[in-house]
Amino acid sequence: MDTTGAGALIKALEDVGCEVIFGMPGGAILPAYDPLYDSKIRHVLVRHEQGAGHAAQGYAQATGRVGVCMATSGPGATNLVTPLADAYMDSVPIVAITGQVARSMIGTDAFQEADIRSITLPITKHSFQVHDPADIPRVIAEAFTLASTGRPGPVLVDLPKDVLATATTYTPPKLATPSRPVLSPVQVRNAAQLIGSSKRPVFYVGGGVIRSGAAQELRRLAEKTGIPVVTTLMARGAFPDSHPLHLGMPGMHGTVPAVAALQRADLLIALGTRFDDRVTGLLPEFAPHAAVIHADIDPAEISKNRKADVGIVGDCRDVMAALSAVITRKTDLTDWWNYLGGLRTTYPLGYDWPADGMLAPQYVIERISKLTGPEAIYTAGVGQHQMWAAQYVKYERPGSFINSGGAGTMGFAVPAAMGAQAGAPDRTVWAIDGDGCFQMTNQELATCAAEGIPIKVAIINNGNLGMVRQWQTLFYEGRYSNTRLGTHERHPDFVKLADALGCVGLRCASQSEVDGTILEAMAVRDRPVVVDFVVGQDAQVWPMVAAGTGNDEIMAARGIRPLFDEEE
């Protein structure tokens, strides 16, 4: 008996390579915070547990390692529910450690008791409740392995207070060597044959390519075959935006050439992607002429939404290496590229300046990208600013765009940026946020200020819940029910708020000041910076495929339907 359950927990976390925990103490988890006081693990004391969870996600995506968050029982644990759901949807490897009431109290409606293991059943890969302190090191090792292998995702470890307090002997955990699925050579050959005989193929690339660290393999395979590439919201950065084979993002707010490539393709080579409804639009009308090769590490994704002609269960890196090895020649794609190239020239991404003379939000994001460059990390919340961040920031490397894709969690940007900056202290981290999103989680700026985590926040302040307002404009006859936030009337005043939170607060409302303000924010290195970019409220995200319609209905801008026009 050389330690306690709590001591074993912290030692095990050290032994599996955890370097930072985002968390907040409370009654049930308190024993764990005592040995943590002496540990080499950094603890970032958040202001709300949701911030801890999203920070762990940001850390995991910026570093490729497992992110760790910690909370006490009851409300502490339930505040982690949204980040766990988010990490589950976007396959982010995080381990959440929660305190629990003592074993004898479980099931008695004790103070701060919540059955967090049951609550999180459908949104975790797995969860543990440990009843013997001797099991803690093994469970921590298993949790890390589960979170980071196969399809990554969140794992919960629930620790009753008395288990943490009980004496035990520490047994160093053994990390299992991860095994990767062995590819079916037959399916690889079938895929290669389909690729060789297709006339209009496209690589439909999802977040799995980033999770598997397969960006190099993708580039090699794309260049070898000359096949166009589209990258989904979760895959932005998996393939360089500057690359001539890249057509951009597909989906509801994708580029016209990327959407057209999927719709007109005779072959989709889907890699680490899950045919999400935001990409496919109305499923029966999605890519109607295409055969489908679908490679994913999760067998349950293959043929879930769209039947695959060739399904390959495997790590994207292995799949692409195997395909590269068997594909010997380039097929002639001249006609295909002529078509796509024409669309690229005719329908580039673009925007109009607001009629009321206010700042164009797209311009702000474009300039942040230009002045900061592709080595930075960008995070986003959810809504219009997120789509503009996906469209107008130019990504060149995997892991440089971190956002809430599947769950669509407003308030993701600030805590995710905090986690990303903690994991990558040498990179500039910009949180591109909305005025609605920002008000959900900005308390973590106090954490950033206190902990010396100098993130930069660009609030794209259009005074409204912008994306909802856009839908009200387009589908509810401009009846703006409950979307006006009053943020243009300074409720709150973001500059004063930033100042109060220990950050530098800046404001910019005109085009001529944009570059200067961004550079001023870039020059601050010792504190977080918040810039209130006051932009027009009527800017809209285009192109757009309206929800529930087919991708052929894509509108490049209001009233302009390129794929429809082409067939007239």
Next chain:
Amino acid sequence: MTRHSLSLLLRNEPGALARIVVLFSSRGVDVESLSLAPAEQGDLSRLDVVVDLQAGRTVVQLIKQLGRIVDVKNVVDRTHDEVLELGA
């Protein structure tokens, strides 16, 4: 709706049954009958369940989703065995 009979081997761990039942409810799977008993081998339980699937959902997909649960060791589709068993 299509009806399927599945037989699962689970680790006898707390929460294992809950995970399976929650998967059914969150994926819109209708449970017709369900029985759990100790399996002959090791520390495992055997779960026999008859489910109804919504139109457009396949049993292959459900089996793969069940297979993702850490505590599930094996899933067999016994839809076509059942007739034989009843006849025996």
